[in-house]
Amino acid sequence: MNSTIDLINRRKSLRSYGSEQVSRQTKDLILDTALRAPTAGNMMLYSMLEIDDPVLKEKLAVSCDNQPFIARSPFAVIFLADYQRTWDYFKTCDVEGYCREQGRSLRRPGEGDFLLACNDALIAAQTAVIAAESLGLGSCYIGDIMENYEYHRELLKLPDYVFPVTMVCFGPPDGAHSRRRAVSRFEREFIHHTDSYSSLDSDDFDRMYAPWLRECGPEGGFRYGAANFGQHMYARKFDSEFSREMSRSVREALKLWES
Ligand SMILES: Cc1cc2nc3c(=O)[nH]c(=O)nc-3n(C[C@H](O)[C@H](O)[C@H](O)COP(=O)(O)O)c2cc1C
Numbered sequence: 001m002n003s004t005i006d007l008i009n010r011r012k013s014l015r016s017y018g019s020e021q022v023s024r025q026t027k028d029l030i031l032d033t034a035l036r037a038p039t040a041g042n043m044m045l046y047s048m049l050e051i052d053d054p055v056l057k058e059k060l061a062v063s064c065d066n067q068p069f070i071a072r073s074p075f076a077v078i079f080l081a082d083y084q085r086t087w088d089y090f091k092t093c094d095v096e097g098y099c100r101e102q103g104r105s106l107r108r109p110g111e112g113d114f115l116l117a118c119n120d121a122l123i124a125a126q127t128a129v130i131a132a133e134s135l136g137l138g139s140c141y142i143g144d145i146m147e148n149y150e151y152h153r154e155l156l157k158l159p160d161y162v163f164p165v166t167m168v169c170f171g172p173p174d175g176a177h178s179r180r181r182a183v184s185r186f187e188r189e190f191i192h193h194t195d196s197y198s199s200l201d202s203d204d205f206d207r208m209y210a211p212w213l214r215e216c217g218p219e220g221g222f223r224y225g226a227a228n229f230g231q232h233m234y235a236r237k238f239d240s241e242f243s244r245e246m247s248r249s250v251r252e253a254l255k256l257w258e259s
Pocket residue numbers: 011012013014015067140141142143144166182183
């Protein structure tokens with residue numbers, strides 16, 4: 001083991017904060033470190049939108065599936081998939097005139113560019129998470145920022161080729177954080193493939209979910225049993241109102257990215 005691996009293995013999502021301040025210097029160090037994340041073609045197809053205004057944080061706490069801890073985070077950053085900056089640069093360089101001259105059709109940012117920009121933004125986000133952890137700050141991703149696209153677009157003044165792919169709420173851990181148990185992961189045998197993909201059968205799933213069911217205890221998994229835990233997950237997570245809204249919202253955003 002080394003200290004980096006140890007840090008990654010010890011990380012847990014943080015949703016309640018201690019009272020310590022997070023200095024501007026610490027915030028800037030986290031953001032500067034995120035800039036060193038790998039990025040497709042070194043194009044940096046992302047932006048980091050820090051949410052400082054408490055009123056805006058309150059609004060996001062509601063629009064991101066009613067998660068009040070968002071408003072309490074002393075350092076909240078939305079990681080934006082951002083092709084707008086590059087597209088604006090292309091425009092200042094008159095790529096339209098260039099295409100005319102060259103007899104080529106003008107291509108606008110499309111679905112592949114959207115996904116590439118999302119990759120960039122997420123890799124920067126995780127780099128920030130690890131940097132924060134190394135400075136003693138916890139964090140939690142907020143995937144629900146992908147919901148309510150029209151509302152978030154208006155609220156945050158996002159141009160066409162900018163999509164909020166994730167938010168991360170950082171903060172100092174509260175006293176209980178270190179005592180909270182880490183949630184388990186599936187064993188590697190179910191996740192790691194070599195050379196080609198192999199599907200799992202129902203016995204594999206029983207073994208794969210066994211630690212989850214044990215962790216959920218009588219209040220959770222055991223109530224459902226291994227056989228219908230999947231039905232519970234389907235209803236609570238996959239076919240939930242927020243998942244349906246997320247798909248609708250992303251579909252709406254993607255309309256602008258059609259090439
Ligand atoms: C893409 C993504 C979106 C997430 N969205 C939320 C969220 O909206 N609210 C929340 O409380 N946790 C959210 N999480 C945190 C996960 O619930 C958490 O990582 C998972 O339960 C595993 O727990 P751990 O991070 O403590 O190991 C999200 C994590 C990821 C990677």
